[in-house]
Amino acid sequence: xxxxxxxxxxxxxxxxxxxxxxxxxxxxxxxxxxxxxxxxxxxxxxxxxxxxxxxxxxxxxxxxxxxxxxxxxxxxxxxxxxxxxxxxxxxxxxxxxxxxxxxxxxxxxxxxxxxxxxxxxxxxxxxxxxxxxxxxxx
Numbered sequence: 001x002x003x004x005x006x007x008x009x010x011x012x013x014x015x016x017x018x019x020x021x022x023x024x025x026x027x028x029x030x031x032x033x034x035x036x037x038x039x040x041x042x043x044x045x046x047x048x049x050x051x052x053x054x055x056x057x058x059x060x061x062x063x064x065x066x067x068x069x070x071x072x073x074x075x076x077x078x079x080x081x082x083x084x085x086x087x088x089x090x091x092x093x094x095x096x097x098x099x100x101x102x103x104x105x106x107x108x109x110x111x112x113x114x115x116x117x118x119x120x121x122x123x124x125x126x127x128x129x130x131x132x133x134x135x136x137x138x
Contacts, residue, residue, distance in 0.1 A: 085133035093118035
């Protein structure tokens, strides 16, 4: 899903017209990162787990190796999720937060950009009855 790449690139174009540097450069760099990662990374949502894998081409995927931050496999059982949230909102998901207890007993926090179908991810999280992070009080 290249939606974030397109939106970020469009914002960079608009900022270029205002001639306020380096803001457009940052947005173009982020748009490039989104484009590369959207082609490279896949999120698998199966019956009991969420997994981050790499696109191997022609509809195939391969394991992406160990998690670069905490080590271990990039696969977590839904039953270990303690909470989750989309930022800035579920209707405009740009970033996903979730906390799980599989990596560390006291909980490990994860953030990742929504490089997939955000609606499908939302439906899976809701269907698995994973508690949401409470909304902030206004």
